[in-house]
Amino acid sequence: MNGETAAADSVAGILESLHRHAKYSLGRAWPELSARELYTAVALSVRDRLVERMLETDERNRKADPKRLYYLSIEFLIGRSLGNNLVNLGIRELYRQALRELDVDLERVEQEEEDAALGNGGLGRLAACFLDSLATLGMPGCGYGINYEYGLFRQEIHDGYQIEKPDSWLAQSTPWAIARTEESCIVPVHGHIEHAADRKGDYNPMWLGWRVLIGVPYDTLIAGYGGRTVNFLRLYSARSSRDFDMQIFNDGDYFKAVEQKIASENVSKVLYPADAVIAGKELRLVQEYFLVACAIRDITRRFEQNHDNFRDLPAKVAIQLNDTHPALAVAELMRFLVDEKNLGWEEAWEISQATLAYTNHTLAPEALEKWPVPLLETVLPRHFQVILEINRRFLDRIWAAYPGDAERRSRMSLIEESTPRQVRMAHLAIVGSHSVNGVSAIHTALIRASVAREFCELWPNKFNNKTNGVSPRQWLLKANPGLAELIRAAIGDGWITDLCQLRELENRVADDAWRAAFLELKLANKQALARVIQESLRIRVDPASLFDVQVKRLHAYKRQLLNVMHIIEEYLSLIEDGRQPTTPRTYIFAGKAAPGYWAAKQIIKLIHNVGRVINNDSRANQWMKVVFLPDYRVSLAERIIPAADISEQISVAGMEASGTSNMKLALNGAVTLGTQDGANIEIREEVGEDNVFLFGLSAAEVKRMRQDGSYRPRDYYDRDVRVKRVADAFLSKAFCPDEPDLFGWIFRAILDPNDEHFHLADLPAYLEAHERAAEAFRDRQRWARMAILNVARIGKFSSDRTVAEYARDIWNITPSTSGIDMQPREERQPMQFKAEQVPGSDGRVLP
Amino acid sequence: MELAVETINNMTVAVVPMDELDASNVAEFKSAIAPILQAHAELVLDLSRLRFVDSSGLGAILSCLRQLSAKGGDLKLCGMTKQVRAVFELVRMHRIFDIYATQQEALRALAR
Numbered sequence: 001m002n003g004e005t006a007a008a009d010s011v012a013g014i015l016e017s018l019h020r021h022a023k024y025s026l027g028r029a030w031p032e033l034s035a036r037e038l039y040t041a042v043a044l045s046v047r048d049r050l051v052e053r054m055l056e057t058d059e060r061n062r063k064a065d066p067k068r069l070y071y072l073s074i075e076f077l078i079g080r081s082l083g084n085n086l087v088n089l090g091i092r093e094l095y096r097q098a099l100r101e102l103d104v105d106l107e108r109v110e111q112e113e114e115d116a117a118l119g120n121g122g123l124g125r126l127a128a129c130f131l132d133s134l135a136t137l138g139m140p141g142c143g144y145g146i147n148y149e150y151g152l153f154r155q156e157i158h159d160g161y162q163i164e165k166p167d168s169w170l171a172q173s174t175p176w177a178i179a180r181t182e183e184s185c186i187v188p189v190h191g192h193i194e195h196a197a198d199r200k201g202d203y204n205p206m207w208l209g210w211r212v213l214i215g216v217p218y219d220t221l222i223a224g225y226g227g228r229t230v231n232f233l234r235l236y237s238a239r240s241s242r243d244f245d246m247q248i249f250n251d252g253d254y255f256k257a258v259e260q261k262i263a264s265e266n267v268s269k270v271l272y273p274a275d276a277v278i279a280g281k282e283l284r285l286v287q288e289y290f291l292v293a294c295a296i297r298d299i300t301r302r303f304e305q306n307h308d309n310f311r312d313l314p315a316k317v318a319i320q321l322n323d324t325h326p327a328l329a330v331a332e333l334m335r336f337l338v339d340e341k342n343l344g345w346e347e348a349w350e351i352s353q354a355t356l357a358y359t360n361h362t363l364a365p366e367a368l369e370k371w372p373v374p375l376l377e378t379v380l381p382r383h384f385q386v387i388l389e390i391n392r393r394f395l396d397r398i399w400a401a402y403p404g405d406a407e408r409r410s411r412m413s414l415i416e417e418s419t420p421r422q423v424r425m426a427h428l429a430i431v432g433s434h435s436v437n438g439v440s441a442i443h444t445a446l447i448r449a450s451v452a453r454e455f456c457e458l459w460p461n462k463f464n465n466k467t468n469g470v471s472p473r474q475w476l477l478k479a480n481p482g483l484a485e486l487i488r489a490a491i492g493d494g495w496i497t498d499l500c501q502l503r504e505l506e507n508r509v510a511d512d513a514w515r516a517a518f519l520e521l522k523l524a525n526k527q528a529l530a531r532v533i534q535e536s537l538r539i540r541v542d543p544a545s546l547f548d549v550q551v552k553r554l555h556a557y558k559r560q561l562l563n564v565m566h567i568i569e570e571y572l573s574l575i576e577d578g579r580q581p582t583t584p585r586t587y588i589f590a591g592k593a594a595p596g597y598w599a600a601k602q603i604i605k606l607i608h609n610v611g612r613v614i615n616n617d618s619r620a621n622q623w624m625k626v627v628f629l630p631d632y633r634v635s636l637a638e639r640i641i642p643a644a645d646i647s648e649q650i651s652v653a654g655m656e657a658s659g660t661s662n663m664k665l666a667l668n669g670a671v672t673l674g675t676q677d678g679a680n681i682e683i684r685e686e687v688g689e690d691n692v693f694l695f696g697l698s699a700a701e702v703k704r705m706r707q708d709g710s711y712r713p714r715d716y717y718d719r720d721v722r723v724k725r726v727a728d729a730f731l732s733k734a735f736c737p738d739e740p741d742l743f744g745w746i747f748r749a750i751l752d753p754n755d756e757h758f759h760l761a762d763l764p765a766y767l768e769a770h771e772r773a774a775e776a777f778r779d780r781q782r783w784a785r786m787a788i789l790n791v792a793r794i795g796k797f798s799s800d801r802t803v804a805e806y807a808r809d810i811w812n813i814t815p816s817t818s819g820i821d822m823q824p825r826e827e828r829q830p831m832q833f834k835a836e837q838v839p840g841s842d843g844r845v846l847p
Numbered sequence: 848m849e850l851a852v853e854t855i856n857n858m859t860v861a862v863v864p865m866d867e868l869d870a871s872n873v874a875e876f877k878s879a880i881a882p883i884l885q886a887h888a889e890l891v892l893d894l895s896r897l898r899f900v901d902s903s904g905l906g907a908i909l910s911c912l913r914q915l916s917a918k919g920g921d922l923k924l925c926g927m928t929k930q931v932r933a934v935f936e937l938v939r940m941h942r943i944f945d946i947y948a949t950q951q952e953a954l955r956a957l958a959r
Contacts, residue, residue, distance in 0.1 A: 209902055339938040
């Protein structure tokens, strides 16, 4: 540690830094700063420390020249950075003290920061957790994405309906981003292929007539816990090649010139919501290509700084494709190696395949990306040629392995022979990668058995599982400081970097005082959330009631509707049968629906209408409250998750790849009430059958019912009066007194034998699971034991474990930490992780 | 726009004077080079001042090669900056042009 850093890591140093930024970065005297400027001054001051550590990390990597990982993702759901950075740098208390001397409250400063909502949900948040873990593990790994000017829309609720408002999160003016304009790159799109011969007379297709976009990188620095490694997330903004196309401008068409400039910049303008109909949307295709082109250009540029032979690329570079959105990387890397570096096809293919790896996130056929051939050929004519050549060679191989099996060849082809023909991006990613992984054990098994069965027969060793994980720093240390402190006092803080150490808490289960402290802490978190609910919705909820939480994207397969059906059943039992619920409950929802997803938006309306009726019914509202917190985002999740008692994870089995909110909630002492889907199954394995409430159809049963058409919802309706009463409620005016038949469509959907989501089949088991949960909750000591055991046994689901497995099995990268002082810095929390070790999935340490 | 044209050992060298060759000035470039292409069958085009070339600029340079080839002549390129070379590689045009680091090398090649 040099003297400058030491000074900066003192209260006096921080005060000096804050005043310097107020004066020289913002041009203000300290007392004149607005709240926003105050936040900016603090952020810039913290950024200085990040920059110092980043330069140290760069220097270390420059000397060691390790293999590096580049994580390509169309989404990075970062949330707020100030708190994360203070926690990971271990300087939160110092900043709190320094600001206190200036009569400023750190929490209020943190509230000023806009969430960077550059993602829809799990996929983008996973990418953010991975960056945290990579840096914490000391791994040389960075992210590449798009610097969307507008993140996911801001959700407002008007009369129970979702209204979307633009989310302008200040992409270029966030204090965390460092513009790297000198490393901008050009990205051609459109144009045509000119078929010509090269100097030797060989066929030489030339890509001409394109328009050019400029990719301008902005780096956000990512500190690992302990601050020893600071990596970066590089996000690209699209710019036009010049302010106006001067030719058009000179020709007198000012508006056309402006339009062209805007069209170029539109590429990074907005994040597409999940579930939006993007098939055929040219802008989305250009976005995906823009990300890939910028990333490959930058990655190869970095490689060429130290290496001149691209045969060494897989030894120095690993590229992970987060879902199929960056799958064009296969074609782009091949184009680069063959066209620009003059490598032969076979050699380029070996290099490319050995460098790229692909993570699958979905089994739903409708969610597997395809691009119409006419569109892809128009936007990326050279890449289309490359894809055709990959496909030709691949199909030759299939033909050789399965002679005469034309149907198999057609099923496996990268091109679907539909009208119009479509490029199957998942097939491109599978064929072009050396590794294909699913994100939970059941999901990977289903990939092997269904969507990629024939690929798996061809390349069984290519497929592997990497169960998702979440960052313990983000989702416990930062989100739930009270629980973190309670744990720290009990077992130290090794868990922060080795989450399996939470197992030691099992010894506290029998400790009456500790259980009481745990319950007290949970109550405090619930009181805090109750205040948020009161401020946001003007609804008073009882912190002593069971907080039953479902927070996630609104989607039919996630079955928020099933949750509402249980609420309706509880309510009708109470007011019609006089059956009091076993325990008072607060049902808490949050999540966004894609703007064009009518059914999901109707479910939001349903939740509000049901809530309005119940919350205003004096017969019920002492027992039940239903709230929907608007604008779900990372910073709101940090308030809800620590306060949850029950974690609703009720997707129809076989549909949720993994889920990560299930992990975050269990880590914070919520008990999972869920289906046998995604990571729920592994959570049950870890925390024990007695500490979760799993229910309902298995994935195999769902599959069988789909295949043999044996699902008859009418049978459940006729057989079970509870089911009938709930279903009938959608036909009545009970929850829509002013708009009859508003929810009649739900009755028809759940009684349709083609209901893809098997609501009525699972409803009885779901009601019974809730009853068991309510009984357990009523016994406060039993519930405390269950909740504590969830925390204690959730260690497997740290993203550190996930990233360590990727590093070992797929990327072949190791920590780049040699020669650095691993002793804790003064004023910091000790860092338990040792450079040569990574925590294993079973709590062991992997070499 | 005027291209600086020089004759060295009976061979012609034209220096592209602008630092960007794109849609905004490609018409000017074409007009300026047309008489040179008409007057000479063999030519060295010096691109050392060029910092940026877009698709229309590439098209114009390709057109020079085609015109000279059509009458049995030849075009050599020299002095490309790294950025311009990268664009040639991007579209595979480096495979159809003879590209040299310096004027001298290009002239030697033309003389052979």
